[in-house]
Amino acid sequence: MPRFSANLGFLWAELPLPQAIRAAAKAGFDAVECHWPFDHDPGAVRAALTEAGLPMLGLNTLRGKPGENGLSALPGREAEARAEIDRALDYAAATGCGAVHVMAGFAQGADAASTFNDNLRYACERAADRRIVILIEPLNHHDAPGYFLRDATQAAGIIAALDRPNLRLMFDCYHLQIMQGDLTRRLRDLLPIIGHIQFAAVPDRGAPDHGELDYRHIFAAIDAMGWDRPLGAEYKPGGATEPTLGWMKTLR
Numbered sequence: 001m002p003r004f005s006a007n008l009g010f011l012w013a014e015l016p017l018p019q020a021i022r023a024a025a026k027a028g029f030d031a032v033e034c035h036w037p038f039d040h041d042p043g044a045v046r047a048a049l050t051e052a053g054l055p056m057l058g059l060n061t062l063r064g065k066p067g068e069n070g071l072s073a074l075p076g077r078e079a080e081a082r083a084e085i086d087r088a089l090d091y092a093a094a095t096g097c098g099a100v101h102v103m104a105g106f107a108q109g110a111d112a113a114s115t116f117n118d119n120l121r122y123a124c125e126r127a128a129d130r131r132i133v134i135l136i137e138p139l140n141h142h143d144a145p146g147y148f149l150r151d152a153t154q155a156a157g158i159i160a161a162l163d164r165p166n167l168r169l170m171f172d173c174y175h176l177q178i179m180q181g182d183l184t185r186r187l188r189d190l191l192p193i194i195g196h197i198q199f200a201a202v203p204d205r206g207a208p209d210h211g212e213l214d215y216r217h218i219f220a221a222i223d224a225m226g227w228d229r230p231l232g233a234e235y236k237p238g239g240a241t242e243p244t245l246g247w248m249k250t251l252r
């Protein structure tokens with residue numbers, strides 16, 4: 001039976017993070033994850049997680065200046081990228097969060113590729129002694145045109161080349177349906193390197209109860225593969241979150 005993580009970057013995004021954590025617990029989620037929680041006191045976040053009895057599965061490195069979408073593949077920006085990796089790892093350690101998504105940024109070409117690899121090696125090393133997983137996530141080219149990491153094939157190549165036990169793929173069904181499709185086979189083939197799975201309707205990124213993907217089929221297939229960790233609900237509710245949660249009953 002699938003279990004679910006509320007992505008608090010989109011769900012209950014209007015609430016301060018500790019309140020959003022409590023709202024997710026009340027709604028029946030099994031875990032939470034977030035985008036950029038750094039303005040919230042990590043002690044208050046940890047206390048809310050403990051009170052709610054929920055783990056925090058992941059958070060992202062900061063994106064950089066306005067208009068940027070991560071720094072780790074940007075040649076010449078290594079010092080800033082690594083400072084953001086350190087900041088994210090410190091916050092993850094302080095809140096007991098299990099994974100950090102290292103955001104690549106808008107860049108292309110060989111220099112970007114080697115910069116990303118070097119920064120990922122740095123992140124994996126710094127994360128290892130804290131038992132934190134480093135995630136990389138392909139983003140679709142409509143929402144993030146020019147983003148360095150475009151699809152799961154590219155991400156799998158990086159993970160194989162770096163060969164670090166704590167480097168994993170964030171498999172976001174929304175982005176990967178847009179970029180590559182064939183999600184059932186792709187999930188099965190990539191399962192050994194997947195660190196987290198996220199979902200939303202395609203193409204509007206709404207609740208997973210409409211659109212071109214049938215999540216009854218996808219979640220049953222994921223279940224049959226033996227995946228039992230919470231799946232990340234990373235969709236845009238377009239208003240209050242509670243009225244959008246009907247899918248939790250039908251997809252469980």
Ligand SMILES: O=C(O)[C@@H](O)C(=O)CO
Nearest residue numbers: 035060101137172198234
């Ligand atoms: O899919 C997304 O957009 C997120 O998972 C993310 O962390 C980067 O924006």
Ligand SMILES: [Mg+2]
Nearest residue numbers: 137172198234
């Ligand atoms: Mg995602």
